Amino acid sequence: MNARNRELLALIPATLLVTAGFAAVFIQRENLLNDLSLTYGAIFLALCVAAHLVLRMTLPDADPYLFPLVAVLACFGLVMLYRLDEELAREQAQWFVVGLIFFTGTIVALRRDHRVLERYRYVIALGGILLLLLPRLGNPVNGAYLSFELGPISFQPAELAKIAIVIFLASYLRDTRQVLVIGARRFAGITFPPLKHLGPLLAVWGTAMLLLFVIQDLGSSLMFFGGFLALVYVATNRISFVLIGLALFALGARVLYAIRPTIESRVDAWLHPFEPELYEREIGGSYQIAQSIFSQADGGFFGQGFGQAIIQLGDSAPILPAAHTDFIYAVITDELGLMGAVAVLLVYLLIIERGFKTAMLATDSFSKLLATGLTAVLALQVFVIVGGVTKLIPLTGVTLPFISYGGSSIVANFILLALLLLVSDRARREVAP
Amino acid sequence: MNAPILKLFGLVLVLFGALAGMTSYNSVINAEEYRDNALNKRPLIEQAQVRRGVIRARDGSLLARSVKGEDGLYRRRYPDGAQRFSHVLGYDYGLTIGRAGLERSRNDALAGEKDEITSIVSDLSGERKIGDNVVTNLDPEAQQIALQALGGRRGSVVAIEPATGKVRVMASTPGFDPNALRDARVFNRLNREKSSPLFNRATQAGYAPGSTMKVVTAAAALDSGKYTPQSTVLGKSPIIVSGVPLKNFSNAQFGAIALTTALTNSVNTVWAQVAEDLGNARMQDYMERFGFGVDPPLDYPDGQMLPSGVFDVKKDAPISAASRRVDIGRVGIGQERLRVTPLQMAMVVATVANGGMRMKPQIASRIVDRDGRTVQRIRPEVQQRVMSARSAGQLTQMMADVVREGTGTAAALDGIEVAGKTGTAELNIARRINQPWFVGLAPRSQPRIAIAVTLENVIGGQGGVVAAPIAKQVMQELLR
Numbered sequence: 001m002n003a004r005n006r007e008l009l010a011l012i013p014a015t016l017l018v019t020a021g022f023a024a025v026f027i028q029r030e031n032l033l034n035d036l037s038l039t040y041g042a043i044f045l046a047l048c049v050a051a052h053l054v055l056r057m058t059l060p061d062a063d064p065y066l067f068p069l070v071a072v073l074a075c076f077g078l079v080m081l082y083r084l085d086e087e088l089a090r091e092q093a094q095w096f097v098v099g100l101i102f103f104t105g106t107i108v109a110l111r112r113d114h115r116v117l118e119r120y121r122y123v124i125a126l127g128g129i130l131l132l133l134l135p136r137l138g139n140p141v142n143g144a145y146l147s148f149e150l151g152p153i154s155f156q157p158a159e160l161a162k163i164a165i166v167i168f169l170a171s172y173l174r175d176t177r178q179v180l181v182i183g184a185r186r187f188a189g190i191t192f193p194p195l196k197h198l199g200p201l202l203a204v205w206g207t208a209m210l211l212l213f214v215i216q217d218l219g220s221s222l223m224f225f226g227g228f229l230a231l232v233y234v235a236t237n238r239i240s241f242v243l244i245g246l247a248l249f250a251l252g253a254r255v256l257y258a259i260r261p262t263i264e265s266r267v268d269a270w271l272h273p274f275e276p277e278l279y280e281r282e283i284g285g286s287y288q289i290a291q292s293i294f295s296q297a298d299g300g301f302f303g304q305g306f307g308q309a310i311i312q313l314g315d316s317a318p319i320l321p322a323a324h325t326d327f328i329y330a331v332i333t334d335e336l337g338l339m340g341a342v343a344v345l346l347v348y349l350l351i352i353e354r355g356f357k358t359a360m361l362a363t364d365s366f367s368k369l370l371a372t373g374l375t376a377v378l379a380l381q382v383f384v385i386v387g388g389v390t391k392l393i394p395l396t397g398v399t400l401p402f403i404s405y406g407g408s409s410i411v412a413n414f415i416l417l418a419l420l421l422l423v424s425d426r427a428r429r430e431v432a433p
Numbered sequence: 434m435n436a437p438i439l440k441l442f443g444l445v446l447v448l449f450g451a452l453a454g455m456t457s458y459n460s461v462i463n464a465e466e467y468r469d470n471a472l473n474k475r476p477l478i479e480q481a482q483v484r485r486g487v488i489r490a491r492d493g494s495l496l497a498r499s500v501k502g503e504d505g506l507y508r509r510r511y512p513d514g515a516q517r518f519s520h521v522l523g524y525d526y527g528l529t530i531g532r533a534g535l536e537r538s539r540n541d542a543l544a545g546e547k548d549e550i551t552s553i554v555s556d557l558s559g560e561r562k563i564g565d566n567v568v569t570n571l572d573p574e575a576q577q578i579a580l581q582a583l584g585g586r587r588g589s590v591v592a593i594e595p596a597t598g599k600v601r602v603m604a605s606t607p608g609f610d611p612n613a614l615r616d617a618r619v620f621n622r623l624n625r626e627k628s629s630p631l632f633n634r635a636t637q638a639g640y641a642p643g644s645t646m647k648v649v650t651a652a653a654a655l656d657s658g659k660y661t662p663q664s665t666v667l668g669k670s671p672i673i674v675s676g677v678p679l680k681n682f683s684n685a686q687f688g689a690i691a692l693t694t695a696l697t698n699s700v701n702t703v704w705a706q707v708a709e710d711l712g713n714a715r716m717q718d719y720m721e722r723f724g725f726g727v728d729p730p731l732d733y734p735d736g737q738m739l740p741s742g743v744f745d746v747k748k749d750a751p752i753s754a755a756s757r758r759v760d761i762g763r764v765g766i767g768q769e770r771l772r773v774t775p776l777q778m779a780m781v782v783a784t785v786a787n788g789g790m791r792m793k794p795q796i797a798s799r800i801v802d803r804d805g806r807t808v809q810r811i812r813p814e815v816q817q818r819v820m821s822a823r824s825a826g827q828l829t830q831m832m833a834d835v836v837r838e839g840t841g842t843a844a845a846l847d848g849i850e851v852a853g854k855t856g857t858a859e860l861n862i863a864r865r866i867n868q869p870w871f872v873g874l875a876p877r878s879q880p881r882i883a884i885a886v887t888l889e890n891v892i893g894g895q896g897g898v899v900a901a902p903i904a905k906q907v908m909q910e911l912l913r
Binding site (some may be wrong): 095230233234235237274276279290293294295296297298299300302312319333337338341342345347348352353356359360365368369372376379383385386388391392 | 435440441443445449452454463468470472473
């Protein structure tokens with residue numbers, strides 16, 4: 001069976017899932033089965049089939065599992081959002097359409113050879129950095145500059161910037177990876193890159209630090225810098241470079257921790273979420289993380305069931321804040337239990353596995369590094385937000401890809417998916433006779 | 434470059450493993466602790482989402498019900514007629530001030546908390562949790578009469594059915610409007626108020642029992658076999674008890690008189706001698722048999738009950754009367770450091786009335802589900818045989834004399850023979866501040882009701898004058 005037929009088959013369970021999910025929410029809410037759940041399923045199927053046809057025509061050999069796996073996440077997120085707020089789900093569905101347009105656009109534009117991106121690497125890098133700086137024009141949310149208002153739309157540029165930075169790094173490291181390795185010196189048991197090529201890397205570190213200080217968001221900085229280190233490692237196969245980078249990042253983070261109250265309070269809230277003084281604090285307190293943990297504790301092994309989590313009572317302030325964005329993973333754990341949460345993590349792992357597989361199949365360095373970088377930032381984004389929500393690491397607000405509510409996140413992640421599929425199509429065509 | 438990519442994937446696997454591990458810790462491994470965290474209101478909210486059962490009086494009238502708010506949570510409402518039972522019922526405002534009274538002690542039934550297996554089965558069948566109704570033994574008419582008779586003075590009336598232990602009246606004044614407690618500020622204000630309106634005097638107030646304690650002493654004396662109602666003891670006044678002179682009321686002088694006469698006239702010196710003769714150990718034994726020293730076995734929260742007995746102020750705890758440092762002569766006449774609750778004294782007379790068999794006092798009579806099926810019938814429960822039926826019969830006869838011709842005549846009913854004992858604890862002799870008491874039972878031949886009445890700090894008030902008439906009115910209603 002060829003790749004596209006497999007993809008079509010794999011889309012069927014995804015669509016069934018969205019239908020069943022909506023049905024479950026309807027039954028819970030009105031105690032009756034509304035045919036609207038079938039309508040939603042049908043619309044979703046139609047969207048998926050449309051995207052599938054685009055892939056069939058443009059990238060016939062691309063990985064058959066990536067798109068259905070993303071569809072599973074997307075439809076799952078849609079059901080969760082619908083359960084939280086019908087209006088949000090409708091807006092999210094519209095964003096899916098926009099996301100699929102960008103997805104198609106990216107594929108169509110780059111279908112001949114995605115490597116043309118290398119030519120524009122400095123433009124792309126500059127664009128990415130400018131995007132990140134845009135929110136400085138607006139007001140900080142929870143102490144971090146994450147979004148800016150574009151008319152009625154709130155836009156989170158970090159989502160798009162992560163792709164731009166990965167493209168730049170993949171291209172830059174393709175050129176310099178050899179010299180980085182060859183010129184390396186061993187000193188005190190640690191291999192240091194040659195000084196003259198260390199410059200650009202330090203520049204990247206400096207940019208990450210700058211971002212950290214300017215946007216004051218540990219989450220996105222961690223994502224960018226993690227992606228950077230992953231690429232440096234894969235490009236050079238030198239673990240010492242990664243360790244040096246980590247040490248430098250830790251240094252920067254430590255300085256920021258000392259001078260920025262936002263970061264300090266986040267760390268305090270992470271260490272002592274149930275301390276009454278921190279819990280009661282209006283701004284930067286531990287209320288959110290404590291409630292996140294309480295709602296996970298409510299879930300247990302199998303969860304409370306769709307629509308059963310306690311999120312808000314009447315019109316009062318929500319018990320679990322930001323349930324549709326930062327804390328959607330806590331809602332998933334509450335309603336679907338440990339089983340549901342781990343299932344979601346597994347779907348992400350499968351996507352990541354397909355991403356790395358694509359990187360391994362790719363024949364040229366740029367494609368390899370691009371696929372690795374894109375996959376790594378996706379994995380890091382999941383780790384940063386789920387780790388924050390589960391209190392594994394301090395909480396920083398990034399979206400849960402394809403599930404959280406948010407237009408820029410959906411659009412950016414669909415572009416990311418398009419790039420992965422572009423790399424995959426070329427790689428698989430070259431491998432297969 | 435493929436080897437480092439593979440290693441990178443390995444790292445991602447480890448990181449995701451940590452995520453799954455942390456999720457397991459939060460949702461399963463440590464979930465119990467998080468659910469019990471005081472900051473976590475979810476268990477309370479879940480309870481408030483369940484339609485709580487109603488509470489009814491003996492005659493079926495509604496005492497408490499739940500109304501669903503716009504936020505989907507149920508809130509407790511207490512109808513006008515229920516306010517007379519404010520202390521017994523308590524309140525249920527789980528999300529703000531918590532629960533008290535019967536609302537607390539019968540919470541499992543009212544909130545529909547089933548045992549583990551039943552709840553798993555109903556979870557699987559998708560059944561919605563729903564609370565059961567509680568029907569009580571409480572008598573609204575008699576309760577109202579008790580409150581009216583107390584007339585705004587601080588005090589308490591407890592009436593129990595001797596044969597079954599059913600609590601028919603439990604009044605405590607001043608009371609409160611349980612609906613007003615919805616506002617936590619009202620609760621905090623009432624909590625600080627000097628008259629302690631939230632305090633259930635029937636179960637929580639330790640009062641000096643005065644001469645009503647002679648019922649316990651007489652029970653011990655008769656049941657020990659050393660005394661009969663006709664045994665004579667010299668009733669001169671004063672006598673030296675534990676090195677301190679003890680006088681009769683008005684320093685009245687009596688010769689060698691029978692115990693029954695000594696009870697009719699409440700002769701202190703006689704009963705102090707009897708108690709001393711019986712000794713600390715035996716007195717302690719009989720007090721324990723009557724239920725002193727521990728919280729009464731009432732279906733009421735432990736935190737809202739006080740054990741009766743000799744109370745050590747320094748230790749802030751009850752001590753055993755068997756201790757040699759306890760002046761047992763004065764314990765025998767209700768002095769010393771005795772502190773008793775009205776409920777305890779009602780249990781004492783109820784035991785005498787029930788032929789010496791102590792029954793478990795019970796507020797609730799049955800648990801009924803929404804469809805009207807009785808889920809649980811709360812049956813009368815024997816606690817202990819305190820004394821022989823013969824001793825109890827003799828004591829009842831002696832107490833009947835008290836009401837017929839002694840200090841308790843104000844409790845007498847037309848055509849129904851009442852037995853009882855008055856008490857007047859002198860709290861401040863100079864300012865004539867007394868704690869008047871009446872404990873009694875009726876009808877003498879086949880008692881259907883046992884009662885204890887007391888009032889706080891009545892200037893110059895005697896038990897036979899102040900408390901006995903209240904007991905009379907309430908008994909009259911209950912025997913109607």
